Amino acid sequence: MATKTPEPDNATAAKKSKPRSPNYPAISLVEAIERTRKIYKADGRAGAPVAAAVKHVGYSGPHGKALTVLSALGKFGLTENKAGRVVPTQAAVDILEFDSNHERHKKALREAVLMPAAYRNIIERYRKVGVLPSDESLKPELVADLKFSPSAAGGFIKDFRTSLEFAGLLVGNELKLSIEGNGGAGVGDELEFDMADTAENRGNQTGGTLPLVPPKLGVKQDRMTLGDCQVLVQRPEPLTQEVYNDLKSMFSLVLRNARRAIPGGGSET
Numbered sequence: 001m002a003t004k005t006p007e008p009d010n011a012t013a014a015k016k017s018k019p020r021s022p023n024y025p026a027i028s029l030v031e032a033i034e035r036t037r038k039i040y041k042a043d044g045r046a047g048a049p050v051a052a053a054v055k056h057v058g059y060s061g062p063h064g065k066a067l068t069v070l071s072a073l074g075k076f077g078l079t080e081n082k083a084g085r086v087v088p089t090q091a092a093v094d095i096l097e098f099d100s101n102h103e104r105h106k107k108a109l110r111e112a113v114l115m116p117a118a119y120r121n122i123i124e125r126y127r128k129v130g131v132l133p134s135d136e137s138l139k140p141e142l143v144a145d146l147k148f149s150p151s152a153a154g155g156f157i158k159d160f161r162t163s164l165e166f167a168g169l170l171v172g173n174e175l176k177l178s179i180e181g182n183g184g185a186g187v188g189d190e191l192e193f194d195m196a197d198t199a200e201n202r203g204n205q206t207g208g209t210l211p212l213v214p215p216k217l218g219v220k221q222d223r224m225t226l227g228d229c230q231v232l233v234q235r236p237e238p239l240t241q242e243v244y245n246d247l248k249s250m251f252s253l254v255l256r257n258a259r260r261a262i263p264g265g266g267s268e269t
Contacts, residue, residue: 023075023117023118024075024116024117024118024119024156025071025072025075025076025116025159026068026069026071026072026159027069027072027159028158028159028160028162028163028166029076029109029112029113029159029162029163029166029167030162030163030166032072032073032076032078032112033078033092033095033096033112035057035058035069035073036073036078036079036088036092036096037096038056038057038058039053039056039057039079039086039088040088040092040093040096042056043056044088045087045088045093046085046087047079047082047085047086047087047088048085048086049084049085049086050062050067050070050084050085050086053070053085053086054066054067054069054070057069057070070086073086075115075116076112076113076115076116077089077091077092077111077112077115078091078092078095078112079092091108091111091112092108094107094108095108095109095112106168109166109167109168110167110168110169112167113163113164113166113167113169118146118156118160119160119163119164121146122138122142122146122160123164123169123175123177126175127175127177130174130175130177131173131174131175132161132170132173132174132175133173134173135154135157135161138157139153139154139157142156142157220234220235220236220237220239222234222235233247235247
């Protein structure tokens with residue numbers, strides 16, 4: 001006799017269908033810098049084990065909220081995890097050590113505020129018009145287009161605005177994406193990373209995980225992993241047929257070169 005599978009109760013069904021907000025920093029850049037300052041003051045560039053780091057930033061132990069805050073420091077590029085230690089990055093040191101009027105301080109701030117993908121996404125949406133909409137207009141867009149939960153959207157917008165204002169990229173609702181004295185270059189050009197000279201890239205030249213390179217505004221990043229192979233591609237968004245054809249040719253060339261590296265020349269399968 002066939003048995004009927006019990007249907008989930010309403011509470012269980014609601015829990016399973018609850019929308020999950022995208023990955024974003026749970027605190028503002030202002031708060032993230034102050035939390036990083038405490039770790040830096042206590043342990044300097046050596047950083048601290050996770051259990052000690054959460055205490056430095058004001059928590060009793062590595063529970064959910066504390067780990068969420070530590071994660072936010074990393075999302076802004078202020079800390080990195082090295083062998084189980086929460087270590088301040090060079091960007092964090094530049095922010096903490098240089099005066100607020102020093103160019104290295106200001107540049108590190110601008111880089112930090114554009115590290116979170118959710119922040120870059122919103123800035124890119126309104127970069128051409130140069131103005132952010134009101135909170136009341138932005139909130140439904142976050143929910144409908146970026147899959148934020150309604151309860152999370154309000155707090156995110158507050159932190160987002162606070163962070164951009166602190167970094168000098170937002171005054172009122174106006175986006176300040178051109179840096180004075182750089183010939184009118186956009187913020188995407190100003191903040192392009194020189195990956196050949198970053199500690200993360202130097203550490204990955206001998207293997208390990210590919211570094212997450214913050215792309216310029218207007219550029220989409222695709223990261224793919226299959227077995228021991230890793231590919232990181234940055235391409236214009238939206239994609240044109242011409243760029244697609246270039247990508248296709250580039251990957252064909254990569255595969256040809258890879259086949260030549262196989263002992264005996266390899267073969268197509």
